[in-house]
Amino acid sequence: MTSVAGEAGERPLQYLTFWLGEEVFGMDIRTVREIIQAGPTTALPLMPAFVRGVINLRGSVVPVVDLNARFGRPPSTLGKKSCVVVFDSLRDGERVELGLLVDAVSEVIRIAPADIEPPPDFGGTLRRDFIRGIGKVGARFVVLLEPDRALDLREMAELCERAQDGQPA
Numbered sequence: 337m338t339s340v341a342g343e344a345g346e347r348p349l350q351y352l353t354f355w356l357g358e359e360v361f362g363m364d365i366r367t368v369r370e371i372i373q374a375g376p377t378t379a380l381p382l383m384p385a386f387v388r389g390v391i392n393l394r395g396s397v398v399p400v401v402d403l404n405a406r407f408g409r410p411p412s413t414l415g416k417k418s419c420v421v422v423f424d425s426l427r428d429g430e431r432v433e434l435g436l437l438v439d440a441v442s443e444v445i446r447i448a449p450a451d452i453e454p455p456p457d458f459g460g461t462l463r464r465d466f467i468r469g470i471g472k473v474g475a476r477f478v479v480l481l482e483p484d485r486a487l488d489l490r491e492m493a494e495l496c497e498r499a500q501d502g503q504p505a
Contacts, residue, residue, distance in 0.1 A: 348446035351471065353478055354421065354438040356404055362445070362471060362478045367423045369433060371441050374418035385411055388437055391420065398422060400435040401487060412437050425487060434487060445478070447471040452480065
């Protein structure tokens with residue numbers, strides 16, 4: 337099978353892993369700014385279900401996306417281990433902070449490029465373009481997100497505009 341990231345001799349990359357329900361996901365640690373305990377958000381009117389609201393992060397307004405809802409699942413229920421992963425996203429060449437509501441943060445792991453397979457061609461619970469690859473870690477798999485696709489600010493803004501116009505998101 338072909339590796340997603342390249343040759344087997346490449347250095348392992350680090351991924352922050354987190355839980356959504358019973359599934360483990362990962363994202364490149366280099367984009368993660370910080371992890372904070374989930375708490376109250378300020379809801380914004382006329383937003384699609386996946387926009388949980390905004391938080392005040394040391395004076396900055398940071399939108400929080402409910403990752404479960406973004407993936408077309410029921411919205412997350414806040415629990416003791418719920419966290420917001422704050423990461424950097426790019427929009428029109430500018431850095432924008434965005435928060436992801438996840439059920440729990442697990443750990444930072446290393447995955448060699450040779451241990452990352454392309455996303456499966458068959459159906460699943462996620463759009464294929466949201467997935468960078470499937471990381472093999474021992475006997476388990478980690479779904480590695482493609483944050484530029486799954487959390488594309490332009491696409492999410494269009495969904496917000498449709499929600500404001502009363503169209504289905």
